[in-house]
Amino acid sequence: MTGAVPTDAAAPELDGAPLFLVDEVPDTHVLTVAGAEGRHAVEVLRLTTGERVRVGDGRGLVADGTVVSAGPGGLQVQVTVRHEVPAPTPSLVLVQALPKGDRGPLAVELATELGVDRIVPWTAARCVTRWREDRTEKGLAKWRAAARAASKQARRPRLPEVTEPMSTRQVCGFLGDVDLALVLHEQARRPLAGVPVPAEGTVVVVVGPEGGLTDGEVVAFLAAGAEPVRLGAEVLRTSTAGAAALAAISTKTKWV
Numbered sequence: 076m077t078g079a080v081p082t083d084a085a086a087p088e089l090d091g092a093p094l095f096l097v098d099e100v101p102d103t104h105v106l107t108v109a110g111a112e113g114r115h116a117v118e119v120l121r122l123t124t125g126e127r128v129r130v131g132d133g134r135g136l137v138a139d140g141t142v143v144s145a146g147p148g149g150l151q152v153q154v155t156v157r158h159e160v161p162a163p164t165p166s167l168v169l170v171q172a173l174p175k176g177d178r179g180p181l182a183v184e185l186a187t188e189l190g191v192d193r194i195v196p197w198t199a200a201r202c203v204t205r206w207r208e209d210r211t212e213k214g215l216a217k218w219r220a221a222a223r224a225a226s227k228q229a230r231r232p233r234l235p236e237v238t239e240p241m242s243t244r245q246v247c248g249f250l251g252d253v254d255l256a257l258v259l260h261e262q263a264r265r266p267l268a269g270v271p272v273p274a275e276g277t278v279v280v281v282v283g284p285e286g287g288l289t290d291g292e293v294v295a296f297l298a299a300g301a302e303p304v305r306l307g308a309e310v311l312r313t314s315t316a317g318a319a320a321l322a323a324i325s326t327k328t329k330w331v
Contacts, residue, residue, distance in 0.1 A: 092127045092139070093120060094230045095150075096223065100132045105143065106152050113149020128152055133226070133234035135160045160232040165254065165328055166192045166277045169317045170246055172199040172284035173206060178314035179214070180221035182282075185318035187225035187235050190325050194218065195249070196240040201286030206240055215239070243292055246281070247299040253277040256301035259320060260288060261310050263303035267320060270304055272327045280324070282317040 095112045108116055108130060116122045122145055130152060131137040136159055140152040169186045173179060173196055183194055196218065198206065206214045218237045226234050241249065250256040254276030257267065260283075272278060281296060293303065306319055 091230070092129050093122070094129045094131055094137075094227055094232070096131055096133050096227060096234070098132065100130055100136050100138050100157070102157075104154055106130060106138060106140075106154060107149055108152060109149035116150050117145050117147070122150060129230070129232075131232045133223070133232075135162065135233050137232045162233065163190070163192065164275050165273055167321055167324065168193045168195065168253070168277060168279040169321065170195045170197050170241070170249075170279060170281040171317055172197045172282060172313055173202045173204040173214075173240075174313045175203050175285065178312070179204070180217050182314040182317055183218045183221040183237065184225040185315060186321055187222045187231070188229045189318050189321040191235050191317075191321055192233070193236045193238065194222065195238050195246065197246055197281070198240055198242055199284045200243070200289045200292060202284045203286070211240060243295060247295050250279060250281075250296065250299040250301050253279050255279070256296070256299070257281065257320070258288070258293070258296045258301045258303045259283065259306060259316050260293065260303040261305060263305040265302065265304050267304040267306055267323050270302070272324055274328065278324060278328075280317055280320045282313055282320070285313055 095108045095116060097108065097112065122142055124142055124144060126142045128142060129137055129139050138154045138157045140154040142150050143153045144151040167190055169191045171182050171194060174182060186194060215237060222235050222237055254273045256279045257270065258281040281301065306316065311319055
């Protein structure tokens, strides 16, 4: 049967019910969570009949319901209500210079848990890591997998977008069309805490690599309309600086 499940504009509280992500949320009374998501639900979380869950498509559509069966094929979920979660505002974007090793997925994971809406991998001049053509898809796959896992952990109904990598010139072009662009720089005079954040539009945070920004990159970002800011007296790792900045910004917007 289709078309009879009620739809709410606002998401009801489900007391921390786990979120499972599927490609599409069908318009049916009962839906199936199969594949890797279903196995995780049954074998790791040990969900059983009667427990409440959420099933989303990662693009804002969420179905709340109750498990009616759990087995090798995954979960069968009786849907009680569907709702569309609107895109948050302002939209938060992290331009992240490519860190070494596993610090890239770590940066993505932390940023996702702290509310980022888009992540742009940036090939800065002093990046030790380089995504050559044969490594780009592998690198993006790791970053996107980290964003998906962190979204489930944080129970976010919307997955952040991880874009194709950008050069400095491409980042500058992008910064020219946003509402607020901030570049983290340890030598900046203005603290991030003192920057007013717009309630709507797009806010971008640019994080440099382990070796820091070059003078040319700073000049280019300034010309594109970005403002250098500092987080504090300490210099954070590139993998954690973005998350710290997003948390500070979110206290002025999404968490208020």
